[in-house]
Amino acid sequence: MEPAVRDAGVEGERTSRAPGKRSWDEPLSWLVVGRTPLASHLLLSPASLWVLVLLVSPVTLLTLLSFAKIGAYGRILWSFSLANFGQIMRPAYLWVIGRTLVYAGATALICLLLGFPAAYYVAFAADSKRKHLLLFALMLPFWTSALVAIYCWLIVLGREGLINALMLRLGILSTPFSFLNTPFSVILGLVYFYLPYMVLPLYAALEKIPRTLIEASHDLGAGGLKTFLRVILPLSWPGVASGAILIFVPCLGDFLTAEFLGGPRTYLLGNLIDNQFLAAQNWPLGAALTVLLMGMLMSGLYFYGRVEVEETSRV
Amino acid sequence: MSDGMTRREFLKLALLSAVSPRLLAACSGRSKPSVNFFNWSTYIAKDTLPDFTRDTGIKVNYNVYADEEEMFAKLRSGAMSYDVIVGTDYMIDRLRSFNIIAPIPPGALKNRKNIMPIFRHPAYDPKGEYTAAYLWGTSGIGYNKNKIPKPPDSWRDLWSERYAGKISMLDNARDCVSLGLLLEGYPETTTDEKAYEKVKHLLIKQKPLVRSYTSSNYVDDLISGETWISMAWSGDILQALKENPELDYVIPREGSYRWVDNLCLVRGAPHPEDALRLMDYLLQGKVAADIANTVRYASPNAAALPYLNPKLLKDPRAYPPPSVEKRLRFHAELDPVTVQLWDETWSEVKVS
Numbered sequence: 001m002e003p004a005v006r007d008a009g010v011e012g013e014r015t016s017r018a019p020g021k022r023s024w025d026e027p028l029s030w031l032v033v034g035r036t037p038l039a040s041h042l043l044l045s046p047a048s049l050w051v052l053v054l055l056v057s058p059v060t061l062l063t064l065l066s067f068a069k070i071g072a073y074g075r076i077l078w079s080f081s082l083a084n085f086g087q088i089m090r091p092a093y094l095w096v097i098g099r100t101l102v103y104a105g106a107t108a109l110i111c112l113l114l115g116f117p118a119a120y121y122v123a124f125a126a127d128s129k130r131k132h133l134l135l136f137a138l139m140l141p142f143w144t145s146a147l148v149a150i151y152c153w154l155i156v157l158g159r160e161g162l163i164n165a166l167m168l169r170l171g172i173l174s175t176p177f178s179f180l181n182t183p184f185s186v187i188l189g190l191v192y193f194y195l196p197y198m199v200l201p202l203y204a205a206l207e208k209i210p211r212t213l214i215e216a217s218h219d220l221g222a223g224g225l226k227t228f229l230r231v232i233l234p235l236s237w238p239g240v241a242s243g244a245i246l247i248f249v250p251c252l253g254d255f256l257t258a259e260f261l262g263g264p265r266t267y268l269l270g271n272l273i274d275n276q277f278l279a280a281q282n283w284p285l286g287a288a289l290t291v292l293l294m295g296m297l298m299s300g301l302y303f304y305g306r307v308e309v310e311e312t313s314r315v
Numbered sequence: 316m317s318d319g320m321t322r323r324e325f326l327k328l329a330l331l332s333a334v335s336p337r338l339l340a341a342c343s344g345r346s347k348p349s350v351n352f353f354n355w356s357t358y359i360a361k362d363t364l365p366d367f368t369r370d371t372g373i374k375v376n377y378n379v380y381a382d383e384e385e386m387f388a389k390l391r392s393g394a395m396s397y398d399v400i401v402g403t404d405y406m407i408d409r410l411r412s413f414n415i416i417a418p419i420p421p422g423a424l425k426n427r428k429n430i431m432p433i434f435r436h437p438a439y440d441p442k443g444e445y446t447a448a449y450l451w452g453t454s455g456i457g458y459n460k461n462k463i464p465k466p467p468d469s470w471r472d473l474w475s476e477r478y479a480g481k482i483s484m485l486d487n488a489r490d491c492v493s494l495g496l497l498l499e500g501y502p503e504t505t506t507d508e509k510a511y512e513k514v515k516h517l518l519i520k521q522k523p524l525v526r527s528y529t530s531s532n533y534v535d536d537l538i539s540g541e542t543w544i545s546m547a548w549s550g551d552i553l554q555a556l557k558e559n560p561e562l563d564y565v566i567p568r569e570g571s572y573r574w575v576d577n578l579c580l581v582r583g584a585p586h587p588e589d590a591l592r593l594m595d596y597l598l599q600g601k602v603a604a605d606i607a608n609t610v611r612y613a614s615p616n617a618a619a620l621p622y623l624n625p626k627l628l629k630d631p632r633a634y635p636p637p638s639v640e641k642r643l644r645f646h647a648e649l650d651p652v653t654v655q656l657w658d659e660t661w662s663e664v665k666v667s
Contacts, residue, residue, distance in 0.1 A: 071651070072651030072652075073408075073413065073651050073654060074658075092666045092667050096666050158539055158541060160539050160540070176540070178480065178526075178541065180541060181526050181527050181541075263525075263526055264522050264525050264526075264527065264528060264665075265522075265523075267665060267666060271665075272665075272666060275662060275665055276662070277388065278382070278384050278385050278388045279382075279486075279487065279488065279658075279661070279662075280488075280658045280659070280662045281384070281387070281388070281658065282662070
């Protein structure tokens with residue numbers, strides 16, 4: 001009750017004061033009154049500056065760059081043209097973009113298939129001590145550098161690596177198998193990196209399901225499978241959607257995994273952009289590809305936002 | 316051009332502290348002279364820089380790169396503040412045109428006379444103003460003798476179905492496009508679109524057989540058996556050969572290119588005098604020989620000859636005899652339009 005009374009008091013004071021007197025009564029009042037007082041702008045300015053300097057200006061520059069041309073040795077000529085976007089609409093480039101979409105989609109799907117049972121176990125079956133331990137174990141890979149992890153995979157997957165050595169020893173293989181530089185190794189790397197992004201939102205969604213609903217389902221005669229299909233699965237949908245988008249979006253821009261674990265046939269959009277900026281010295285074309293990538297990322301995030309709104313409105 | 320310079324200077328100031336605390340420390344501690352050196356990775360002898368510091372009291376901040384285009388992209392953005400860099404022949408005109416390197420003051424390097432005459436006035440620096448040759452090498456074929464008993468003798472072996480999935484190619488336009496032009500019978504300087512169509516076709520035809528395009532991991536891959544045959548740089552294979560005798564290197568019968576890496580002085584270098592002292596030191600016969608003996612690329616330094624490892628000097632893979640030398644050519648100097656044709660051809664191969 002008390003805060004409300006105090007609020008009313010403040011409101012009363014403010015209305016009782018004549019608007020014209022304000023400036024000489026309290027010299028600094030202009031800082032704190034009004035719908036968006038100046039002080040709020042001042043306090044926000046570090047954050048606004050941050051966004052302006054590190055987000056708005058680079059993105060603007062990149063967008064402008066995507067319309068530029070190149071001159072001698074990749075020198076940037078600021079003349080407006082759509083040629084770069086014309087170039088990336090050619091079949092060879094569209095193939096790379098299509099391949100990237102397929103890899104990102106496949107990664108999200110595999111993460112879902114692997115992540116669902118794990119999240120289900122953590123949410124429903126594990127006791128609270130084990131639950132914390134498992135969630136901790138899930139986060140562990142985040143604390144290693146991606147590059148170190150990639151080198152570990154090179155050791156594990158190589159012809160003289162752990163898997164080949166084991167399979168040769170067990171007699172499953174007679175000659176070492178080349179796992180590296182294949183679509184398999186790239187997808188494996190991507191799944192390894194992004195799996196936690198699927199498990200965590202799924203876990204959050206499953207954890208939120210009221211246990212009473214499951215009990216009710218059982219009471220009404222539904223078996224385990226039916227309860228899972230009709231109650232748990234539909235209620236976990238927001239987690240599935242968040243996880244899928246959280247994986248799909250960064251996968252579109254990933255280039256390290258394909259660079260190290262991939263081969264000539266796993267050239268992805270991220271590698272193409274990397275190549276245009278560094279080896280080919282064609283920054284405008286690289287910028288056009290980046291703008292396209294950003295467009296794809298933003299539509300992904302827009303979709304994610306829609307799903308979230310739907311989720312909260314449903315709850 | 317002065318506009319580009321000021322922007323570079325500004326970026327340097329703005330980014331110096333953020334980019335390299337070590338460089339900042341080097342600048343603020345005025346009492347101790349130092350020089351910032353940017354070189355290819357594994358491209359110096361173990362004792363070279365410590366000995367230089369011991370002899371002169373000049374500290375060397377040593378940084379390496381594994382990819383020359385990346386090096387150029389970094390220097391181009393002006394974020395680095397080096398004194399001495401190593402640049403390959405084809406990179407020199409680019410570095411000069413972006414005002415990244417400066418002419419070496421005449422007479423500043425008294426050991427420059429040690430450089431062999433054929434390396435003193437190269438096509439990329441006819442007056443010898445900007446560069447001092449550091450090491451040279453060839454591009455050829457590296458292979459694993461355990462997997463391929465009969466030595467390959469043609470570039471076409473890199474297109475052989477027998478080695479499908481066991482081939483790696485150097486990951487840069489300079490090596491692959493020049494090879495394509497050589498095999499299709501065009502000079503490097505051609506601007507004929509048809510030539511580049513043919514090169515593109517040739518390299519794309521090879522692509523299904525190629526396991527990886529890499530300029531840094533191919534030696535490891537050859538050793539582990541991940542690949543059997545690889546487009547390679549002479550010294551890389553010769554270095555690994557010490558511990559992996561199953562490796563070998565050949566210059567194919569169609570001939571090949573030899574390339575030259577050079578010491579260059581960075582324009583606006585923070586420590587120009589110390590930089591020149593380091594360059595002069597690296598041109599001393601004994602020092603140059605130590606480096607060449609370690610990295611097993613060839614030395615263009617005449618004064619180094621007496622100190623070179625005699626076994627290495629007799630090795631035709633490191634120092635090709637006149638019969639092989641006949642088949643070697645220096646990379647031609649390309650104008651920017653041709654460079655763009657090369658880069659586009661290579662990008663097309665990579666995306667296909």
